[in-house]
Amino acid sequence: MVETPFNNIKKLLSKTIPSELFDKIPDKWEKVGDVGIIKLPSNLENYSEIIGKNYAEILQCKTILNDVGGITGTYREPKTKIIFGPNNTETIHKENGIRFKLDPQKIMFSSGNMDERIRMATISNENETVVDLFAGIGYFTLPLAVHSKPKKIFACEINPVAYDYLCGNIVLNNVTNIVEPLKGDNKEVAPKNVANRVILGYFNDTYKFLGTAFECLINHTGIIHYHDKFPDDVVPNKPLKNIEEIAKKYKCEVELLKYKHVKSYAPGISHYVFDIGIDEK
Numbered sequence: 001m002v003e004t005p006f007n008n009i010k011k012l013l014s015k016t017i018p019s020e021l022f023d024k025i026p027d028k029w030e031k032v033g034d035v036g037i038i039k040l041p042s043n044l045e046n047y048s049e050i051i052g053k054n055y056a057e058i059l060q061c062k063t064i065l066n067d068v069g070g071i072t073g074t075y076r077e078p079k080t081k082i083i084f085g086p087n088n089t090e091t092i093h094k095e096n097g098i099r100f101k102l103d104p105q106k107i108m109f110s111s112g113n114m115d116e117r118i119r120m121a122t123i124s125n126e127n128e129t130v131v132d133l134f135a136g137i138g139y140f141t142l143p144l145a146v147h148s149k150p151k152k153i154f155a156c157e158i159n160p161v162a163y164d165y166l167c168g169n170i171v172l173n174n175v176t177n178i179v180e181p182l183k184g185d186n187k188e189v190a191p192k193n194v195a196n197r198v199i200l201g202y203f204n205d206t207y208k209f210l211g212t213a214f215e216c217l218i219n220h221t222g223i224i225h226y227h228d229k230f231p232d233d234v235v236p237n238k239p240l241k242n243i244e245e246i247a248k249k250y251k252c253e254v255e256l257l258k259y260k261h262v263k264s265y266a267p268g269i270s271h272y273v274f275d276i277g278i279d280e281k
């Protein structure tokens with residue numbers, strides 16, 4: 001058998017897990033800092049501790065969490081249960097020269113968004129002001145601040161736990177001179193008429209926040225990065241229509257600069273990002 005982490009996990013579990021359940025052992029996981037997250041099917045729950053112990057050993061994690069409820073709500077909170085290791089799961093995840101401090105029991109971190117975090121790192125420049133309407137712990141704000149060094153980033157976050165990590169991560173990554181964190185609903189706290197670029201990194205009917213994004217732009221002119229999940233067969237027409245409707249209200253023209261499939265969400269439904277140029281008519 002080829003030496004892969006999954007094959008090594010299976011080898012360790014071969015004497016414990018009954019053969020009829022062996023193919024249910026999860027072959028995917030998230031590793032956030034030194035915390036591992038797996039999704040155990042219910043028929044393996046009786047074996048959760050030994051499974052957790054072996055994942056911890058092979059993935060070099062202190063704690064293994066079982067994803068029991070996905071990521072839900074306005075705050076995009078994960079629902080997990082510890083199956084192995086200590087309860088203190090605060091950790092530092094390193095990626096692309098950035099240090100993201102977070103607790104994966106309270107805050108999501110998606111490996112599926114990594115390419116987009118890396119793309120955002122180089123998308124801006126020193127002449128721009130950026131508004132991140134859904135900053136979280138700094139998923140896009142931090143790579144952008146560290147690698148693109150714009151004049152200023154206003155980072156809005158409504159979840160108090162995520163906001164505290166955002167503030168800590170701004171210090172941890174030495175970007176206090178660039179990033180101004182703003183606590184609260186972006187509809188209330190986002191600054192108006194200041195930005196060349198606005199990021200909407202969210203997917204819960206994100207179109208409801210497009211008006212706020214237009215208002216952040218200087219003279220309703222600039223670029224927005226509009227995320228949401230859509231049935232694959234309506235892309236890019238449906239999201240573009242959402243933008244065009246708002247643009248009409250602001251008497252603006254829109255241009256689809258680029259769109260990108262970020263990750264699959266469910267059969268036939270994916271998370272996309274649309275880069276849209278906006279200009280007053």
Ligand SMILES: C[S@@+](CC[C@H](N)C(=O)[O-])C[C@H]1O[C@@H](n2cnc3c(N)ncnc32)[C@H](O)[C@@H]1O
Nearest residue numbers: 075076113134136139157158159162185186201
């Ligand atoms: C978790 S992030 C999305 C994931 C991120 N794009 C990534 O790359 O992994 C979305 C954040 O938006 C925040 N949020 C939701 N509604 C908001 C609002 N109205 N104003 C400000 N922040 C909001 C949530 O609390 C959450 O932290």
